[in-house]
Structure formats: structure tokens, C-alpha cells
Amino acid sequence: MRLSDTGDKLDTHExxxxxxxxxxxxxxxxxxxxxxxxxxxxxxxRIADDVYEGPEDARTAVFTGVGHEAVGRRFYSDRDPTMPGESGPEPVSF
Known part of the structure; x- marks a missing residue:
């Protein structure tokens, strides 16, 4: 996700x-x-009306409010457990 000039505008806002x-x-x-x-x-x-104390608050709101189009592969997880009946990798403890 790129804020482009939107990020600059948020940074310079009062x-x-x-x-x-x-x-x-x-x-x-x-x-x-x-x-x-x-x-x-x-x-x-998409976000409840709020008061932003600074640009970081505003940026956080933007990052929170973006839709699923901001996610690369929707519903993807490399942490899904092995399904019943399948043989998967052996668990490794770090």
C-alpha cells in the first residue's frame, strides 16, 4: 500500500x-x-469519527480502514494446520 502524496498531506496538516x-x-x-x-x-x-492528535494517528487510521484490496492474498495463511487425513510437516519448536 502506498499513501503517495496523501501521506505528505497528512504529515503537513494542522x-x-x-x-x-x-x-x-x-x-x-x-x-x-x-x-x-x-x-x-x-x-x-469506515472508521468511527475520531480526533487525531498528530500525523501518526491519522496514518494509523488509514492503515486500519483500508479494505481487503490492501491485502496481497486474501484469506491466505502459512500457519494453517494440517487437515485431518493429510500428512504434514513435523512440528518444530523454536
Whole structure:
């Protein structure tokens, strides 16, 4: 996921700021995802209205609010257990 110029905008915004203030100022900014793009408005509208104390809070909200398009392989896990009836690798303790 790349915030592109959206990250710069969040960094230079005056804080504290509400979610709605950020949306009003930069809502049309595009966030590049591995499987498409989303606007900042679409991402932040998934999150409850909040007040961000600084750019890190705003970035965390963006990272939290992105959709499944930001995930490389949806539902993939290399930690799934071996299914019944299959023989799998021997467990290793680290």
C-alpha cells in the first residue's frame, strides 16, 4: 500500500484534527493498493469519527480502514494446520 502524496498531506496538516476535517481537506486523495485504489474519504468513512492528535494517528487510521484490496492474498495463511487425513510437516519448536 502506498499513501503517495496523501501521506505528505497528512504529515503537513494542522493537528489536532477530526476525521471529518481530514476528509474535507484531502478526501479525494488516492491511496494506491496492490489490487486497485481507494480515496482517503472511502477509507476514513469506515472508521468511527475520531480526533487525531498528530500525523501518526491519522496514518494509523488509514492503515486500519483500508479494505481487503490492501491485502496481497486474501484469506491466505502459512500457519494453517494440517487437515485431518493429510500428512504434514513435523512440528518444530523454536
Amino acid at each position: 493537528y489536532p484534527a477530526t476525521r471529518d476535517e481530514i476528509i474535507q481537506a484531502y478526501g479525494d486523495s488516492t491511496i494506491e493498493l496492490p489490487n486497485g485504489t481507494e480515496t482517503l474519504k472511502a477509507v476514513l468513512e
